Amino acid sequence: MENLSRRRVLTLGAGLGLVGAATPSTAWAWSSAGSIAGTDTITDPWGVWDDATDPLVASLLRDGQIPAVNTAFDKWVNNGDALPSGIPAGLTTYLQQHNRLPSWADQTKLNRAAQFNKRMSMYLFLLYGLGSGIMSTVIPREARNVYWSEGGADMKARAAKTFTYGYDLSAIDAFQPSGHFVVTSNKTRLTHAAVRHLLPQSAKWRAVTDDQDFIPISNGDILITFHSLGTFVHGKLKSWGIRMSAAEEDAFLHMWQVALHLLGVRDDFIPASWAAAKQQSAYALTPIMAPTPEGIDLADILLGLTSQIDLGVTKGFQREFARYLLSDKVGDWLKLPRDYAARTLIEVGWPAYVAFREGLSPIMPTGFSMFDRFVRGLAMLFLNNGTSATYTPITIPTGNRPG
Ligand code: HEM
Known part of the structure; x- marks a missing residue:
């Protein structure tokens, strides 16, 4: 209740121009002219949460209904599945409204994105896993949220659940009735709503969070994480000289636009082009990256x-590869050990490996088999989780980090 009223005060205050809104450092000035809504307004996404979902999940938590919901959700997996039975009526009504693609979703583009993901899969495992995954630990709010939430105490399970999301997003039928992604997104959106209700009750989280972050996972925070995923991956593929047609690049963005919508991000915040996304990323993500004790611990665990x-x-090679992907500044923040010999190998060998794989160079580089094993090994690590009996479903938490 206390948090809700603080939130109302903030929203009202921001509306009246009385407070600088809940930004980590500066006031938001990214115009929605670059968004898919195409309007020219400036609303602060750090002051926007998920009004459609948050009160519902808060009441389910208060009424002790989440364990039963999680059980009912167990068998609810495919986009084409009927909604699960035995869940509270309010949740059924909610899912009837939200368990669907936005009206602007374009199946042709989503199908093209699926083909692109398939062609890029080896790079995607590496970039999402070793790049975005580690980058999330230098996004202070995300690191603290993840650390102090229920799943923070078991990062292996948490990483497996997060991979479920990535796997479902990148599957060839992700958005088809046989795919999982719409359902997985809904479970994730509900999970985030639970975290918004639960984390403010954690004294340990409250002690470390920045004072404006009193309700976690705002639309602005989700956008930042999107840039650590989609925008980061797109930028790396470009910088490595991977062949991508304009239609493929556009389709990959479209897939992420739909993903953001399914997580409850408003259309006037979702970038309409990669140029707009890059601009938003430089504005919102780059300046806020910083180390935290929680992030350093999480990176080490991951x-x-x-x-x-x-x-x-x-191990030295693997740490250096993370540095290579994310910069030495980030590597130093996370106290990743140095291995200069491995670094030289990576700096020379990786571009040569990519060039050969992509048919841009006829010469097989000397380190080819080592890089190939590394990339394939990472892919198998993720695929084992995504396809075997160890497939880890996303469940809505009912508490915070124990202890
Ligand atoms: C949970 C994905 C943004 C914090 C989850 C889960 C997924 C996910 C798949 C469920 C798996 C799990 O429980 O671990 C995403 C995606 C995002 C995003 C795709 C943006 C594109 C954020 C942001 C924050 C955040 C911005 C915080 C600032 C959390 C937390 C949990 C969670 C604390 C719950 C972990 C627990 O169970 O204790 N997210 N997330 N997420 N997410 Fe996110």
């Missing part, structure tokens, strides 16, 4: 999980 399997490379 990188440790990846080194548990034999990727045919040393």
